[in-house]
Each structure stands twice: as structure tokens, then as C-alpha cells.
Amino acid sequence: xxxxxxxxxxxxxxxxxxxxxxxxxxxxxxxxxxxxxxxxxxxxxxxxxxxxxxxxxxxxxxxxxxxxxxxxxxxxxxxxxxxxxxxxxxxxxxxxxxxxxxxxxxxxxxxxxxxxxxxxxxxxxxxxxxxxxxxxxxxxxxxxxxxxxxxx
Amino acid sequence: xxxxxxxxxxxxxxxxxxxxxxxxxxxxxxxxxxxxxxxxxxxxxxxxxxxxxxxxxxxxxxxxxxxxxxxxxxxxxxxxxxxxxxxxxxxxxxxxxxxxxxxxxxxxxxxxxxxxxxxxxxxxxxxxxxxxxxxxxxxxxxxxxxxxxxxxxxxxxxxxxxxxxxxxxxxxxxxxxxxxxxxxxxxxxxxxxxxxxxxxxxxxxxxxxxxxxxxxxxxxxxxxxxxxxxxxxxxxxxxxxxxxxxxxxxxxxxxxxxxxxxxxxxxxxxxxxxxxxxxxxxxxxxxxxxxxxxxxxxxxxxxxxxxxxxxxxxxxxxxxxxxxxxxxxxxxxxxxxxxxxxxxxxxxxxxxxxxxxxxxxxxxxxxxxxxxxxxxxxxxxxxxxxxxxxxxxxxxxxxxxxxxxxxxxxxxxxxxxxxxxxxxxxxxxxxxxxxxxxxxxxxxxxxxxxxxxxxxxxxxxxxxxxxxxxxxxxxxxxxxxxxxxxxxxxxxxxxxxxxxxxxxxxxxxxxxxxxxxxxxxxxxxxxxxxxxxxxxxxxxxxxxxxxxxxxxxxxxxxxxxxxxxxxxxxxxxxxxxxxxxxxxxxxxxxxxxxxxxxxxxxxxxxxxxxxxxxxxxxxxxxxxxxxxxxxxxxxxxxxxxxxxxxxxxxxxxxxxxxx
Ligand SMILES: [Cu+2]
Numbered sequence: 001x002x003x004x005x006x007x008x009x010x011x012x013x014x015x016x017x018x019x020x021x022x023x024x025x026x027x028x029x030x031x032x033x034x035x036x037x038x039x040x041x042x043x044x045x046x047x048x049x050x051x052x053x054x055x056x057x058x059x060x061x062x063x064x065x066x067x068x069x070x071x072x073x074x075x076x077x078x079x080x081x082x083x084x085x086x087x088x089x090x091x092x093x094x095x096x097x098x099x100x101x102x103x104x105x106x107x108x109x110x111x112x113x114x115x116x117x118x119x120x121x122x123x124x125x126x127x128x129x130x131x132x133x134x135x136x137x138x139x140x141x142x143x144x145x146x147x148x149x150x151x152x
Numbered sequence: 153x154x155x156x157x158x159x160x161x162x163x164x165x166x167x168x169x170x171x172x173x174x175x176x177x178x179x180x181x182x183x184x185x186x187x188x189x190x191x192x193x194x195x196x197x198x199x200x201x202x203x204x205x206x207x208x209x210x211x212x213x214x215x216x217x218x219x220x221x222x223x224x225x226x227x228x229x230x231x232x233x234x235x236x237x238x239x240x241x242x243x244x245x246x247x248x249x250x251x252x253x254x255x256x257x258x259x260x261x262x263x264x265x266x267x268x269x270x271x272x273x274x275x276x277x278x279x280x281x282x283x284x285x286x287x288x289x290x291x292x293x294x295x296x297x298x299x300x301x302x303x304x305x306x307x308x309x310x311x312x313x314x315x316x317x318x319x320x321x322x323x324x325x326x327x328x329x330x331x332x333x334x335x336x337x338x339x340x341x342x343x344x345x346x347x348x349x350x351x352x353x354x355x356x357x358x359x360x361x362x363x364x365x366x367x368x369x370x371x372x373x374x375x376x377x378x379x380x381x382x383x384x385x386x387x388x389x390x391x392x393x394x395x396x397x398x399x400x401x402x403x404x405x406x407x408x409x410x411x412x413x414x415x416x417x418x419x420x421x422x423x424x425x426x427x428x429x430x431x432x433x434x435x436x437x438x439x440x441x442x443x444x445x446x447x448x449x450x451x452x453x454x455x456x457x458x459x460x461x462x463x464x465x466x467x468x469x470x471x472x473x474x475x476x477x478x479x480x481x482x483x484x485x486x487x488x489x490x491x492x493x494x495x496x497x498x499x500x501x502x503x504x505x506x507x508x509x510x511x512x513x514x515x516x517x518x519x520x521x522x523x524x525x526x527x528x529x530x531x532x533x534x535x536x537x538x539x540x541x542x543x544x545x546x547x548x549x550x551x552x553x554x555x556x557x558x559x560x561x562x563x564x565x566x567x568x569x570x571x572x573x574x575x576x577x578x579x580x581x582x583x584x585x586x587x588x589x590x591x592x593x594x595x596x597x598x599x600x601x602x603x604x605x606x607x608x609x610x611x612x613x614x615x616x617x618x619x620x621x622x623x624x625x626x627x628x629x630x631x632x633x634x635x636x637x638x639x640x641x642x643x644x645x646x647x648x649x650x651x652x653x654x655x656x657x658x659x660x661x662x663x664x665x666x667x668x669x670x671x672x673x674x675x676x677x678x679x680x681x682x683x684x685x686x687x688x689x690x691x692x693x694x695x696x697x698x699x700x701x702x703x704x705x706x707x708x709x710x711x712x713x714x715x716x717x718x719x720x721x722x723x724x725x726x727x728x729x730x731x732x733x734x735x736x737x738x739x740x741x742x743x744x745x746x747x748x749x750x751x752x753x754x755x756x757x758x759x760x761x762x763x764x765x766x767x768x769x770x771x772x773x774x775x776x777x778x779x780x781x782x783x784x785x786x787x788x789x790x791x792x793x794x795x796x797x798x799x800x801x802x803x804x805x806x807x808x809x810x811x
Contacts, residue, residue, distance in 0.1 A: 069684075069685045070672055071672065071683070071728065071730060073684045074684045074701060074706075084705060084779075126705055126778060127777070129703070129704060129730065129731040130731045132669060132731070
């Protein structure tokens with residue numbers, strides 16, 4: 001029996017044999033196959049989308065700290081030490097606000113398209129997890145990062 | 153006595169001959185046609201059209217396959233411990249397998265049933281029965297996990313379950329073995345007719361959260377209940393059960409329970425039962441049974457022993473229960489999509505009797521009774537019969553329905569599926585199965601709106617069908633197309649355990665509701681470490697509680713010292729990931745239970761009792777990242793009298809617990 005099934009698979013994949021007439025079947029288009037399963041990603045933000053506070057919003061700082069302790073601390077220290085990911089000390093001085101927000105909320109897209117993000121992956125070798133952080137929460141984390149870098 | 157033995161030997165050898173000659177059906181060479189492979193082929197990157205929930209039989213679990221591909225997606229642990237997922241090994245899941253007999257690590261799951269609203273699959277829950285230590289389980293289809301298990305008192309061999317009413321008002325559980333009850337339990341087995349009783353239990357299901365409760369039991373004569381189906385549409389409010397052994401034999405049933413020409417299909421008017429309960433006619437009886445519930449916010453199960461059940465006795469409550477004669481050792485009992493026809497199937501019968509609900513009501517109205525059986529009216533066979541399918545095959549077992557007025561009946565002895573028309577009872581097609589088919593499944597077959605398209609055979613024997621694997625061969629299912637006039641074999645696929653019964657549901661009814669992660673913010677586990685900052689170790693006498701966190705690619709803490717011999721160490725591991733499909737595992741050398749497998753955002757606990765002094769490695773068992781292999785640590789165990797202080801660390805900085 002397995003022979004019959006094998007024959008059926010082979011004949012239908014390469015040449016459709018029906019009643020002795022040979023019919024060409026085009027090769028499978030892999031990109032077509034996944035057409036109906038688009039991955040859903042948020043939209044990337046730009047710097048102009050982000051309004052900075054001066055002085056810092058202290059409520060956001062403490063909310064950001066709470067989220068950091070729940071979802072980020074496992075991989076990021078507040079000093080310069082690299083653990084699984086880079087330490088956060090100085091991050092607001094070397095990265096633009098939009099880049100930081102995008103790494104938090106759209107890490108899969110960033111790892112695919114952003115050169116700096118790709119460099120970090122080469123160093124750390126662990127893809128930053130998507131920790132299901134909302135846009136609002138990510139803004140609070142940014143506020144906490146400014147605070148961590150000494151801004152008032 | 154002699155003559156009974158003689159008869160049984162003849163009976164046995166005749167049956168054996170029958171089975172042998174029926175073992176290999178004819179016509180298998182031409183069964184597969186040219187385009188079959190393409191019809192069952194789901195290309196890489198594409199999804200199956202249906203989920204198929206298949207019982208794992210004596211494995212005690214439920215498995216999930218894709219249709220039409222036959223690919224195995226998941227094994228859901230239900231009634232048996234499963235070290236792969238820590239089910240029944242972790243402290244949180246142990247209560248799920250608690251019963252009035254204590255912790256029971258195994259059972260025999262025969263029938264999955266999917267919840268319905270207005271008689272149509274709603275994709276909320278799957279139910280399953282435990283045959284051996286009678287229980288019903290509810291599986292949440294957003295998590296594919298068993299969330300509730302309820303034990304059934306006054307029952308032995310919970311076979312006739314779980315079948316459900318139109319709006320999942322009730323799940324039923326009918327006992328296969330009648331048993332002595334009411335405290336009169338230490339009785340001679342020979343006193344069966346006098347002391348043994350049957351029950352069917354109606355378990356209510358909360359509409360919103362699925363919570364189960366044994367609403368009532370009906371006390372019945374000591375027969376065996378085999379299968380059941382709820383009425384639907386016009387017969388909504390009724391339930392039908394097949395019964396065998398109306399002879400009330402208690403030994404050599406293969407002979408002694410096949411004496412009578414007809415046994416029964418039992419019809420229960422459960423709306424009437426509700427009226428009697430409202431009028432205070434139920435009697436509360438003392439029993440003991442466990443009710444176990446898993447809470448997805450504490451990630452923990454609790455088990456409660458209940459001590460009372462409400463019992464209705466139809467002898468005192470007329471109009472609630474009727475018997476209908478059914479030839480010969482009825483097995484299957486299936487209601488068609490319109491609710492008008494109830495199909496009985498006698499394992500040893502040469503016909504398939506089809507009853508008419510309209511005629512049943514009329515016969516009850518006219519008191520058209522043949523006789524009484526232990527105080528319960530037996531309706532006149534000819535008065536309730538829509539008709540018989542004649543010469544259908546050998547050993548009819550189960551019937552499912554399509555969306556075009558056709559029925560599909562499985563034939564164990566002649567190894568085939570027979571398609572027949574419900575309206576005029578004519579056989580229109582038959583197709584061989586390989587071999588000895590038991591149940592069969594049409595997607596949506598038990599509902600008011602079958603999806604049709606396929607019929608799947610669940611077989612008992614697969615001789616010559618697969619590569620040999622020792623004395624036992626692969627368990628097996630087979631997929632047939634029923635889209636044309638003729639059924640067509642598309643695919644064989646192996647299954648786990650015994651693929652006893654199954655239901656299939658369109659993927660679209662479940663896929664969008666699937667849970668991806670457990671939110672850390674909602675984690676109410678009392679021992680959760682919500683963030684690495686909360687990770688710590690605490691001693692309470694000889695109990696040590698490790699609040700441990702895991703994330704790609706480390707544990708906190710990953711070095712613990714100061715554990716002493718005689719300690720009971722609880723590792724409460726919280727997976728801090730909030731990303732789909734990133735579980736972490738936890739295993740420790742010498743642990744006598746299993747690993748943990750912790751879903752994103754979840755907390756699970758492993759109890760470890762060190763048996764010797766030394767340093768014990770622990771590690772993550774689920775390959776989680778490029779640095780997965782680095783996800784490890786050590787636990788140091790010192791002598792009982794040691795002064796070694798309790799310390800823990802990750803990255804070298806030691807923390808001492810506040811004492
Ligand atoms: Cu891991």
C-alpha cells in the first residue's frame with residue numbers, strides 16, 4: 001500500500017498522469033503559500049512623534065521603573081554592564097528616542113531592518129524578546145531611562 | 153452449570169472465526185485514487201481546515217490533529233500524569249488528579265465532546281470522560297489545557313459520557329458497571345439483581361466560565377449504560393442512552409448478556425427531571441467525590457471533596473424515563489441533525505433500528521407500552537420505530553451525520569463504513585476500513601449543523617498497514633472524503649493510545665481565541681517572582697522556598713547554598729517572558745518527579761527532597777535561545793547539622809535572605 005501512496009504523491013507533484021496524458025504542473029510558489037498569513041506588527045514611530053518633557057514627568061518615571069523591574073531587569077542592568085542585553089547607562093545619549101521606543105515595541109521589525117539593532121544581536125546572540133509592552137508603557141520606560149541618565 | 157460453559161465455548165470460538173475471516177477487507181488495492189494525496193496535502197506555510205480532538209484511550213490523554221493533513225499538533229494531558237509537561241508532577245497540577253481514592257495517575261479517556269450553543273459547536277470547551285475511576289474533565293480551548301475534573305459517585309466504568317445538550321446545559325455521565333450503593337456495599341456479587349443499581353448523572357455547566365456541578369443523578373435498574381446522545385431541535389429536553397445487559401448478568405457477559413433478543417435505548421426527559429427537582433422531589437444522598445479546578449490567574453489547582461448528591465428515582469417520578477426495545481446489545485445511540493431520528497446500533501444486530509421522536513411522544517401519549525422493566529415503562533417497539541436499515545453489514549457500532557440527510561455507520565466486524573439515507577433507510581455506498589473500525593467522526597457530525605466534507609475512521613487494528621513496531625502496531629485513523637456520491641479514502645494517519653472517539657471543528661472557531669501568553673500583571677500565584685528583583689530564597693523550618701525567575705538565558709538565582717539534608721525544597725519558577733511560544737523548563741538532578749514546563753508569564757512549582765549531600769546541577773529543558781545551554785545553575789546540599797548559611801546568587805553577588 002505505501003507504494004501506491006508514494007506513486008500518487010510523486011505523480012501528482014511532478015507530472016499529473018491521468019489516462020496516459022501528461023500534464024505539466026507548475027512548481028509550488030512558496031511566497032504564495034504564506035500570503036494569507038501576514039505577521040502583524042505595530043507601526044514604527046519617528047522622532048517627531050515623541051514629545052519630550054522638561055522637567056521629566058515623575059509619574060512616568062516611576063511607572064517606567066515598575067515595568068523595568070517586571071519585564072526588563074532580567075536582561076538589562078542600569079549601569080554599563082552587559083548582561084543578556086546591553087546596560088542602560090547612557091542609552092538616551094547614544095540612541096534617539098524613536099529608536100528606543102521601536103526596539104521596545106517593534107523588536108522583530110527592528111532586528112530585520114535596522115543596522116544598529118542587527119549589530120547588537122551579533123554581540124548578544126539572543127533576540128530581544130517581545131515583552132508585550134504597549135506604546136504608552138514604552139514611553140514611560142523612556143522617561144525612566146532619561147531619569148537613569150541623570151536628567152531631572 | 154455445564155451447559156452454560158459449553159455454550160460459552162461455542163460462542164467464543166464462533167466469534168473468533170468471525171473475527172478472523174473479517175480481518176482483511178477486500179478491495180484495498182483499489183481504495184486510493186490518484187488525487188487522494190493532494191486532497192490531504194497541506195502545503196508548508198498553510199493551515200489545516202479543521203482541528204480534530206481525538207481521545208487517547210488508555211493513554212488517558214486527548215490529542216489534537218489537523219485535518220485533512222493528519223498532523224499531530226498537541227497531546228493534552230487530562231487524566232494521566234505527563235512528565236513532558238509536568239502534569240500531575242508539579243505542585244500546582246497534582247490536585248487535578250485527586251479523587252476520593254486519593255491521587256490517581258492514570259485513566260482511560262474514550263469520548264471527547266465539544267461544547268455547543270444552539271446545537272452548534274461554539275469552540276469554548278472540550279469534555280472528556282475517565283472510564284476507570286469515573287470522572288469528567290473540561291478542557292479550555294483557549295489554552296488547550298485541562299481546567300476542571302469532577303469525579304462521579306455511584307458509578308463504575310464511566311463509559312456513557314460525556315455527551316452534551318444543545319446549549320451545553322448538561323454533560324451526562326452514565327455508568328457502564330452497575331454497582332451496589334447506599335452504604336450497602338459489602339454484598340455478594342451473586343446478589344447482583346437484588347443489590348446492584350445503575351445511575352446516569354447530569355452535570356450542569358456554567359455558561360460563562362464552564363464550571364461543572366453534579367446537578368442530579370437518576371437511579372436506574374442494574375443494567376450497563378454504553379453510549380448516549382442528547383436530543384436536539386424538536387427533541388431538545390430529552391436524552392437517549394443505549395443499555396445492554398438487561399439480563400442483569402454479572403459473569404461471562406459475552407454469553408450471558410446476549411440472551412435476550414432486545415435490550416433498550418433509554419429516553420430521559422430532563423426538563424421533567426428539572427420540574428421534579430423544583431418541586432423538591434429529589435433525595436440527597438451521602439457520597440464522596442472530588443471536584444478539582446485549575447485557576448489560570450494563580451496557575452494553581454485546588455481539590456475539594458464533596459459529600460452530597462441529589463438523586464431522582466423514576467419509579468416514584470412518572471413521565472421522566474422510558475425504555476425502548478433495541479436489538480441486540482445496543483452500543484451506539486445517535487441523534488440526527490434534525491433531532492427527529494435516534495439511531496440505535498446493536499453490536500450483534502443484523503439491522504439498524506431508527507426511532508422517530510414524533511412517534512415516541514405519540515406512544516407515550518397513548519400509553520402504548522409493551523411491558524414494564526423494574527417499574528419503568530417499555531414503549532412498544534413497532535410504535536416508536538421509523539424503520540430499520542436492512543442488511544447494512546456486520547456489527548454496526550456508531551453513526552454520524554452529514555449536512556445532506558445521510559448517515560454514516562461504522563461496522564466493526566465487516567470493517568467498513570456504510571452510507572445510508574435517513575429518509576428512506578436505503579444503503580447508498582460502502583467503503584472498507586483497515587481494520588475493525590470503532591467510532592467514526594464527521595466534522596460537526598453530532599451537531600445540528602454538520603460541516604460534512606470528511607468522515608474519519610478510528611480503527612482498532614492496523615495489521616500490514618504500517619512498518620512493524622514490535623508486537624504492537626501503530627494505532628490508526630483514516631480520512632475519507634464524503635464530498636461526492638462515493639466515499640474516497642484520502643489518508644492513513646497513526647494516533648496515540650487508542651483513538652476511541654473524536655470530534656472535529658473548523659479551525660476558525662478556535663484559532664482566533666488562542667491564548668498566546670499569560671500576562672505577568674495578572675499572575676496571582678502566591679509564590680511568583682514578578683521580576684528578577686523579587687527572586688529570592690526563604691527558609692521556613694525545614695521548608696525552603698525558592699522564588700526563581702527564568703528568561704532567555706538565565707535563572708535568578710542560579711547558585712544556592714545552605715540547603716540541608718531533610719529539607720523540602722520548593723522551586724517556584726516564574727517564566728518572565730511575554731512572548732508567544734517561549735516556555736522555559738526546569739529540571740534538577742535526582743528529582744523523583746519530573747521537569748517543569750512553564751509557559752510565558754506562568755509560575756510552576758517543583759518539590760525536591762535532596763537524598764544526599766553534594767552539589768546538584770539544574771537546567772532549563774526547553775531550548776529557548778542560542779544561549780539555552782548556558783541556562784543552568786547549582787544547588788549545594790550540606791549535612792543536616794551543618795551551619796552553612798542559606799545564600800543565593802546570580803552573577804556572583806551573594807544575597808542572604810532576611811531571617
Ligand atoms: Cu530556557
